[in-house]
Amino acid sequence: MSLAFPRRALLAGAAALAAPLVMPRPLRAQKGGSLVATTYPGIWDDSFREIVAPAALKTKGVEVEFQALFAVDQIAKFAASRGAPPFDAFVLDPGPRITAIERGMFEPFDGKKLTTLPKLPPQLVDQWGAGCAAQVVGIAYNPKKVPKPGGWDDLLKEPWVSRLGLTGFGTTFGTVSLIELAKVFGGSETNVEPALAELKKVLPKIAAVGTPAAMPGLFQQGQCDVMYTNTQTVMALKDRGVDIEFATPRTGAVAFFTTLHIAKGSENVEAAYKYIDTVLSAPVQEALTRPPANLVPVNKDVPLSPNLPMKSLDEMSGFVTHDWAKINPLRGGWIERFNREMAK
Numbered sequence: 001m002s003l004a005f006p007r008r009a010l011l012a013g014a015a016a017l018a019a020p021l022v023m024p025r026p027l028r029a030q031k032g033g034s035l036v037a038t039t040y041p042g043i044w045d046d047s048f049r050e051i052v053a054p055a056a057l058k059t060k061g062v063e064v065e066f067q068a069l070f071a072v073d074q075i076a077k078f079a080a081s082r083g084a085p086p087f088d089a090f091v092l093d094p095g096p097r098i099t100a101i102e103r104g105m106f107e108p109f110d111g112k113k114l115t116t117l118p119k120l121p122p123q124l125v126d127q128w129g130a131g132c133a134a135q136v137v138g139i140a141y142n143p144k145k146v147p148k149p150g151g152w153d154d155l156l157k158e159p160w161v162s163r164l165g166l167t168g169f170g171t172t173f174g175t176v177s178l179i180e181l182a183k184v185f186g187g188s189e190t191n192v193e194p195a196l197a198e199l200k201k202v203l204p205k206i207a208a209v210g211t212p213a214a215m216p217g218l219f220q221q222g223q224c225d226v227m228y229t230n231t232q233t234v235m236a237l238k239d240r241g242v243d244i245e246f247a248t249p250r251t252g253a254v255a256f257f258t259t260l261h262i263a264k265g266s267e268n269v270e271a272a273y274k275y276i277d278t279v280l281s282a283p284v285q286e287a288l289t290r291p292p293a294n295l296v297p298v299n300k301d302v303p304l305s306p307n308l309p310m311k312s313l314d315e316m317s318g319f320v321t322h323d324w325a326k327i328n329p330l331r332g333g334w335i336e337r338f339n340r341e342m343a344k
Contacts, residue, residue, distance in 0.1 A: 034063035035268040037089040037275055041068040042213075043236065044091070047293035052275075055284050060274035071096035078105055078263060088266040089275060091132070093172040094256050094324040095331065101128055107262040113273045116280040119299045121313055129261035132279050133288070134296035134316060136309060137173045137254035139247040140234050142225040149226065151250040152181045156198055162205050165224030168338035169331055171212040176254045176322055177228035178334075183251070189322050192334055199342060209343050219244065235294040235307055248309045255319035257298070 039045040045068040056062045069077065071092045078085060078100075092100065100106060111117050111125035124131035139149050146159050154160050169175045178195050179187070185194035199206075208215075208224040216233055218224050220242050234246045260279060262272045278284055285297040289305060296308060310316060 033061055033271055034065065035088040035266075035271045035275055036065045036067060036086070037272075038069050038074050038087050038091050039066050040070065040091065043232075043292050043294075044068075047288055047295075048279075051287045051293075052279055052284055055281070056275050056278040059281070060278055062271045062274045062278070064275055075099055075103075075105070079103065083265055085263040085265045088263050088268045088272045090129075090261040090263060091258060092261065093135075093258055094322070095172060095175070095328050097128070097259055097261070098324045098328055100261065105261075105264050107264055107266060107269060109262060110273075114277045114280065116277055116282075116299060119282065119301055120280065121298065121300070124257060124259075124298055129259045130276060130280060131257035131298050132260045132276075133258045134298060134313060135173070135256050135258060136231045136296060136316070136319070137176055137228065137256075138231075138249055138309070140219070140227050140229050140237075140244055141247055142219070142222075142243045143245050144243045145222075145225040148245070148247050149249075150247075151184065152177070152228075153184045155181065155226065155228070156202050160226045161202050162207060163225035164206050165208045165210065165215050165218050165227035166199070166206050166342065167210060167212045167215055167227070168342065169334040172256060173228065173230050173254075174212055175327065175331060175334070176256070176320075178338075179322065179327075180249065180251065180254065180320065190326050190330060196337065196341065203342065231296065231308055232294045235305065236292055238307070239291040239294070246307070246309060252318070252320045253309055255316040255321055 039048045045066060049066055053064045053066070056064050067087055074090055074092065075096050090100065106128050109127055109129050111130060114125070114130065117125060120130065139155070141149055146163055149155065149160055155164055167174050169178060178192055179189050182188070182192040182195035185198055187194035208218050210218055215227050215229065216237055219227055220237060220240065231246055234244055237244045260276045262269055266272060280299055282299050282301040285299040285302045288295040289297050289302060296304065298313065304311065
């Protein structure tokens with residue numbers, strides 16, 4: 001989309017977002033002391049290549065090759081591989097993780113093989129994989145342009161609505177934000193109709209409608225001054241000198257974890273465990289908390305940034321969470337409807 005026309009820029013679906021990232025040749029999982037792992041495009045990919053890959057080679061003797069793919073495209077690419085996994089390790093948010101579990105895409109996971117296990121919150125390791133980063137979602141705003149919003153419903157009121165950057169259900173943070181907006185107006189995590197109805201009423205006033213990937217740029221350029229997003233994006237923009245702050249809605253911030261998994265049929269399972277152990281090690285986790293990655297660590301030995309809305313991971317137990325087994329069957333329809341009705 002052209003950033004010059006943000007008000008009604010057409011939202012592409014997740015597949016379209018990933019289209020420019022299609023690899024020029026299919027990568028196949030390597031044998032021996034190497035493996036192919038997925039990362040998310042952008043900051044995740046850059047940071048994992050610069051920090052995780054050298055650490056895995058130095059500390060574990062494992063060579064890692066990365067593929068940058070959005071979560072839904074990891075699922076699609078694996079499904080199309082017909083038993084010959086195109087990579088050895090996934091990185092996924094909660095919705096795609098549930099989909100992959102339901103489709104049998106993971107090797108069983110044994111957390112006891114991780115030397116980092118004692119340093120991780122117990123709930124972050126299960127039979128399918130391990131959490132590698134916490135995500136906290138709320139409202140970002142420019143304190144020099146608008147007052148601090150108090151809740152999700154403020155986004156649809158002045159002075160915020162005319163400075164709002166709106167995006168849809170194509171990301172985890174977008175989905176949970178719109179669910180929370182729906183709840184304020186009587187909806188639920190399976191009923192977003194109230195949010196869509198209220199958005200329709202104020203759509204002509206909204207400053208920008210765009211893809212999730214476009215929102216940080218629109219905010220930085222001043223084409224919107226308030227948006228829903230995660231703390232990682234807020235800190236990344238702040239590092240660039242952008243006037244931006246994170247507001248926790250009165251109903252609470254949203255929390256979820258990004259997780260790592262070993263692909264079903266991988267020929268490099270032991271190397272995959274070493275790779276995951278590297279990502280979860282204190283030195284790597286600490287490095288990933290610094291700019292430009294700004295990830296929220298899960299290793300207990302790594303202190304949290306003072307810019308986060310909590311002082312320890314334990315506080316996240318009181319944050320808002322969602323049941324993605326209920327959300328997943330509905331999300332595709334929500335994406336299609338949002339794109340049809342909001343991005344005109």
